[in-house]
Structures are given as structure tokens and as C-alpha cells.
Amino acid sequence: MQSLFDFTTRDVLRWHQLLLPMLAGIEPLPRRKPIGQLVKSLISGRTRDPVSLAAYHRLRARFGSARCIAGADPHVVTQVIADVTFAPEKAEWLVTALRMIGRERPDFCLDFLGGYALGDALAWLERLPGVGRKVAAATLNASTLRRPVLIVDGHVLRVLVRLGFVTTRSDAQAASEAVTAAMPDWDADDFLTLHMLLKRLGQVACRPDTPICGDCPLRRDCPSARD
Numbered sequence: 001m002q003s004l005f006d007f008t009t010r011d012v013l014r015w016h017q018l019l020l021p022m023l024a025g026i027e028p029l030p031r032r033k034p035i036g037q038l039v040k041s042l043i044s045g046r047t048r049d050p051v052s053l054a055a056y057h058r059l060r061a062r063f064g065s066a067r068c069i070a071g072a073d074p075h076v077v078t079q080v081i082a083d084v085t086f087a088p089e090k091a092e093w094l095v096t097a098l099r100m101i102g103r104e105r106p107d108f109c110l111d112f113l114g115g116y117a118l119g120d121a122l123a124w125l126e127r128l129p130g131v132g133r134k135v136a137a138a139t140l141n142a143s144t145l146r147r148p149v150l151i152v153d154g155h156v157l158r159v160l161v162r163l164g165f166v167t168t169r170s171d172a173q174a175a176s177e178a179v180t181a182a183m184p185d186w187d188a189d190d191f192l193t194l195h196m197l198l199k200r201l202g203q204v205a206c207r208p209d210t211p212i213c214g215d216c217p218l219r220r221d222c223p224s225a226r227d
Contacts, residue, residue, distance in 0.1 A: 034110035037143035070098035093130025146188035155202025162224035
């Protein structure tokens with residue numbers, strides 16, 4: 001008898017293939033060192049990518065290193081990242097998180113997380129202020145660590161809920177764990193590509209209030225699709 005696990009695995013593979021044309025002309029995401037990816041991801045929540053990327057580059061230009069950000073006044077950091085959403089809160093989280101890391105890892109090198117079991121590596125990061133599953137998964141997957149785990153932001157979660165892959169009560173952690181478990185043979189690049197595909201779909205078609213179902217390559221699989 002066909003198992004649910006087999007069914008969802010084939011679904012993810014099909015969705016991946018159907019959505020691939022949406023990345024035509026889009027450059028692959030750069031892989032930063034884990035500490036740099038942590039900084040970038042922590043300031044990115046609910047902010048458009050060009051805005052958060054510009055803020056990240058300003059942080060690098062102003063402070064030069066994670067150690068210097070950790071030693072900075074959060075009010076100064078707020079000024080540098082002022083155009084991201086919730087800038088004061090993110091500045092406080094960022095400075096506090098980096099100070100915590102600095103006390104344990106004075107070199108601010110997070111490469112050791114590559115030797116941890118995936119769950120342990122996620123838990124180590126998620127104890128830091130402002131770091132939930134999305135930021136932790138991005139730090140492990142999108143960095144040079146290349147850990148096989150799906151990054152789930154608001155766009156990705158919305159698409160997975162509408163597709164029925166996870167329930168409406170699922171959060172980013174539950175969705176990430178469900179897809180990651182369904183694809184045990186995938187590597188980090190596979191998961192990063194799927195993240196980019198689902199995010200792109202959420203941005204251009206599977207929008208929060210007015211989804212454009214006619215433009216969605218997955219509409220035949222989607223129980224939420226409008227006729």
C-alpha cells in the first residue's frame with residue numbers, strides 16, 4: 001500500500017520541477033560564512049530582500065565584523081539598519097545574540113555547528129534572541145555549512161498550507177520539519193532551491209489576500225486554488 005510519506009515525497013519532487021522556470025534569470029544566493037548569514041537572516045524578517053541586503057552591507061561597511069557589532073550600542077545599530085521593519089528590536093536582538101556567541105566562541109566562527117546533529121545545531125541557534133526556526137535554518141542551510149534543512153518564511157509557509165502539505169495550525173518549524181523529513185536524500189542546494197521557488201511563488205502568485213491562481217504552476221495540485 002502506498003504510504004503518505006511516499007506520496008508527499010513525490011509531491012515535493014513534482015512541485016520542484018514545475019516551479020523551476022520561475023528562477024530563470026535569477027542569480028543563486030551567495031553562501032556566506034555562518035555568522036554573516038545569521039546577521040543577514042536576523043535583520044531580514046518581514047522586510048523586502050533588497051532592503052535587508054542593503055542594511056546588511058551597511059552593517060559590514062560600518063562595523064567590519066561580528067565582534068564589532070557585538071560591541072556596538074544597539075541605538076547606533078538601529079540607525080544603520082533603520083529602514084528594515086522593527087529595526088530597534090532587531091538591533092537589540094542582534095547585539096545581544098552576538099555578545100552571547102562571543103562569550104562562548106570568541107572567534108565568532110560557527111563552523112562547529114557542521115559537526116552537530118541537525119536538531120542540536122538548530123537548538124543551539126534558537127536559544128539566541130530573535131532567532132526562530134527560519135533564521136536558524138537559514139544560518140545552517142544558506143551558509144557555507146550547507147546543512148540539509150528547509151528555510152520556511154511567511155511566503156513558503158502560506159504556499160505549503162494552501163497546498164495542504166501542512167495544516168493551518170502549522171508554524172515555520174513544523175513546516176520545515178515536515179518537508180525536511182519528506183526529502184531525506186536531498187542536499188542543502190536542493191532545499192535552498194525549493195525555498196527560493198516557494199518564496200517566489202508566494203511573492204508573484206500565491207499572495208496573502210488575492211492569490212492569482214491562474215498564474216500558479218501548482219494550481220492542479222492545490223485544494224485552495226480558485227476556479
